[in-house]
Amino acid sequence: MLSLDAPRAVRSGEELDLNLLHEYLRQVAPSVGEIQEVRQFANGFSNLTYWLKTSTQEYVLRRPPFGANIKGGHDMGREFRVLSLLKGHYDKIPEPIVYCESADIIGAPFYIMTRISGIILRAHMAPTLNLDPAWMRELSEALVDNLVAIHRLDIEKTGLIQLGKPNGYVQRQVEGWNQRYRTAETDKIESMNSVGYWLQQNYPIDHAPAFLHNDYKFDNVLFAANEATGDPLPLIKGVLDWEMATVGDPLMDLGATLAYWSEAEDSPAYKNFNLTWLPGNLTRQEVVARYAEQSGRDLSQILFYYVFGLYKNAVIAQQIYTRWKQGHTKDARFGHLLPMIIELADNSAKAIERGEI
Structure with a gap:
């Protein structure tokens, strides 16, 4: 329970x-x-x-x-x-x-x-979470469907348009995170530089702007609970942590979700991001297929958004690692982030090489 x-x-x-x-x-x-x-x-x-x-x-x-x-x-x-x-x-x-x-x-x-009460499925629960794979799949599907619902919100009618400037959003994000990496760089990581260059050379076609959560994953969602068993139901009661919400290309939001979406074959370190590697969860390809089916959007260029999501996560880790290396924090965990940065960068480069997420 x-x-x-x-x-x-x-x-x-x-x-x-x-x-x-x-x-x-x-x-x-x-x-x-x-x-x-x-x-x-x-x-x-x-x-x-x-x-x-x-x-x-x-x-x-x-x-x-x-x-x-x-x-x-x-x-x-x-x-x-x-x-x-x-x-x-x-x-x-x-x-x-x-x-x-x-x-x-x-x-x-x-x-x-x-307060909205509910169950949050966090990555650290994975070793003890014993859910039927068919049930886990329904939770995965509910998560994707709810992201589609968020992206369907009318940004004009709601006034959400005032939260951002959708024109040029993707390019600003790529250039901004490239600059953040250059500022925080400590070690020569060839794949980080090559991926950053690839992103600048492969901007996707423009998509109609939508409202973005910008940090959408299992541990920012509250599921309803079965009163008898305490198990999560595939019914989302609430979404948390809207601090990075903005308006822009909705596939940037999906790409960020995919970048956290680990699978069973991924490395143990990568699985720390989410519990999506447990049996029954959708694969990244299945997430893309379900999102496309529910939203009607063209996802033919989803590779770009997935690569950017991985790259952004690597830059965030690099910024934290730099703070540790410069002595601004004594947290020993931060001193072990370099292998994770390299792995995220290499995963990005490998996705580009094979042409799929």
């Missing part, structure tokens, strides 16, 4: 000032009521997420990590704005309650939303 995504005790040094928070909420969001209990959801290195319990409701508070550069990818106001624009148009989101721009209340800007 799987448990719902459960909060834990608040980590030392990351506590909330409840007195100031209560005073603020009484003024701007009195419907929230008095907070009776605070806990914290486990997280990696992204925004901090707290569980708030009142006498009638459960809420979630999101704030940037301590010491983060707020302008460098932890914009609480933007994430709150995304949820506000989606409200009434897409039902798999929590209800946004209030956004506080000031850092005077809890030490950083934050927002509060209602």
